[in-house]
Amino acid sequence: MARAEWNGRVIADTTDTVVVEGNHYFPADAVDPALLHPSSTTSVCGWKGTANYYSLVVDGQENRDAVWFYADPKSQAAQIKGRLAFWKGVKVTA
Template identity: 65%
Template sequence: MRVFNMRLALAGSGGLGQRAFVADRDGWRLDAQPPIYGIAKCRRRTMVEARWNGALIASSDDTVVVEGNDYFPREAVDDALLRPSDTTSTCPWKGGAHYYTLDVAGSQNVDAAWYYPDPKPEAADIRGRIAFWKGVTVA
């Protein structure tokens, strides 16, 4: 796991019109205004991989980081390893999430990947992207 030293500078007069910009040597940049809940969305421009059970699940140099999770472009994820799940959940500012189960070498990681097919406007940057958890290593 990487630990990043980030510098944060705030511009604007405050409130909802305020924008935050994050920069460091590893290519992080905030491309969107923080939503009402104060969660910053960063775009990472360095190669990031998601791995589980010895398999490469996803790889991209263009992930969107929200609440500490890298959201990979859909085309960067290996479709052969995803199985649709009936599980759904709701985030108050991102909207309704849907899940995939990972199926790697005969082992399954239930609901280890999620995505927002129709995110709320505050989370539009993650449309068409997938994030991972439940033991999936993202680095």
């Protein structure tokens, strides 16, 4: 079981994560969509492609760009398509 928590709230909970470069990528349907707010931020990874971000909002507090995902990853990262990962203080336990 893998779990992501921030600000006292469970953000995601699943038995199905894919670990890439030490990061757990959670299936999108394991993440509470009510806590995700779209961001215009993007970044580029040479082998995974362009990452997009969400900010988390829990009890009125925002953690900007704390969630990232690859909507259309390069072929060598196909296993993370449709999955989300966390950072910026989000505690992930597995």
